[in-house]
Amino acid sequence: MNLFEKAASMIQNSKYTVVLTGAGISTESGIPDFRSPGTGLWEKIDPMKALSTEVLYNDPQQFYRVGFELILSIKDAEPNKAHYMLTEMESAGIINLIITQNIDNLHIKAGSKRVFEVHGNTRTCTCIKCERQYLINQVKDMVKNNSIPPKCSCGGIIRPDVVLFGDMLPECFDKGVREVKLADLLIVIGSSLTVGPVNYLAGICKKLMILNIGDTPFDYRADIIIREKASAALENIMECLKSKLR
Numbered sequence: 001m002n003l004f005e006k007a008a009s010m011i012q013n014s015k016y017t018v019v020l021t022g023a024g025i026s027t028e029s030g031i032p033d034f035r036s037p038g039t040g041l042w043e044k045i046d047p048m049k050a051l052s053t054e055v056l057y058n059d060p061q062q063f064y065r066v067g068f069e070l071i072l073s074i075k076d077a078e079p080n081k082a083h084y085m086l087t088e089m090e091s092a093g094i095i096n097l098i099i100t101q102n103i104d105n106l107h108i109k110a111g112s113k114r115v116f117e118v119h120g121n122t123r124t125c126t127c128i129k130c131e132r133q134y135l136i137n138q139v140k141d142m143v144k145n146n147s148i149p150p151k152c153s154c155g156g157i158i159r160p161d162v163v164l165f166g167d168m169l170p171e172c173f174d175k176g177v178r179e180v181k182l183a184d185l186l187i188v189i190g191s192s193l194t195v196g197p198v199n200y201l202a203g204i205c206k207k208l209m210i211l212n213i214g215d216t217p218f219d220y221r222a223d224i225i226i227r228e229k230a231s232a233a234l235e236n237i238m239e240c241l242k243s244k245l246r
């Protein structure tokens with residue numbers, strides 16, 4: 001049995017499967033991840049100086065000129081084969097939930113239904129005072145017109161619905177923890193598993209499959225690791241699953 005066949009068997013034997021995705025699933029959509037050598041965003045930008053609540057409130061010019069620009073650069077990407085494969089797997093009842101660390105909206109754009117965006121999204125922004133929601137393009141226009149920080153009609157600051165350094169994680173993360181505890185299998189795709197507290201999920205799951213090009217600190221407890229690009233790995237696994245059903 002090759003690795004893809006082994007992965008397909010594990011998925012077939014799991015009654016409830018949760019997928020956890022990270023920036024690596026979206027590199028094939030042209031969005032750089034944080035840590036890949038040479039291309040990772042981390043090498044170009046210090047996230048603490050651009051994407052933290054401290055910068056948002058103390059230096060809004062820096063936040064909206066650098067951090068918000070980074071957020072805008074992600075929002076219009078298109079899903080790739082890996083996102084669509086996961087949508088197909090969900091429709092076929094092969095996977096039950098996607099928990100994503102990504103803020104690029106690509107699982108939703110690809111048509112996946114049960115998606116927990118635990119680091120937020122780049123579709124909307126919210127007023128921190130009255131909680132009115134705005135589309136990100138409305139806020140983009142305010143920033144373009146030098147309204148920094150952008151303000152709501154109530155006078156409150158409008159911020160992106162992305163989890164910044166210094167923010168709490170949304171409620172869906174706690175729901176995700178419960179789902180992973182119940183699940184038979186967690187499939188991690190394109191994550192270095194170095195960002196907490198999300199990487200904690202890889203420590204509490206019953207069975208762990210990792211589809212990732214690089215190493216992760218949780219490799220030691222993985223039941224199977226496939227070091228392939230996400231789209232190729234999923235395509236091969238899906239092919240094996242289909243031939244099992246034929």
Ligand code: NAD
Pocket residue numbers: 021022023024025026027028031032033034035036040041074101102103104105119189190191192193194195211212213214215228229230231
């Ligand atoms: P990371 O950058 O720490 O790790 C990405 C991992 O994916 C690396 O281990 C890399 O080897 C692997 N990888 C790269 N291309 C791949 C491919 N085609 N197939 C399989 N594996 C591939 O990313 P992370 O663990 O998600 O943590 C970074 C944090 O940054 C997350 O919290 C996320 O919110 C944020 N982020 C999001 C985006 C996005 O929304 N697309 C992009 C960059 C960063």
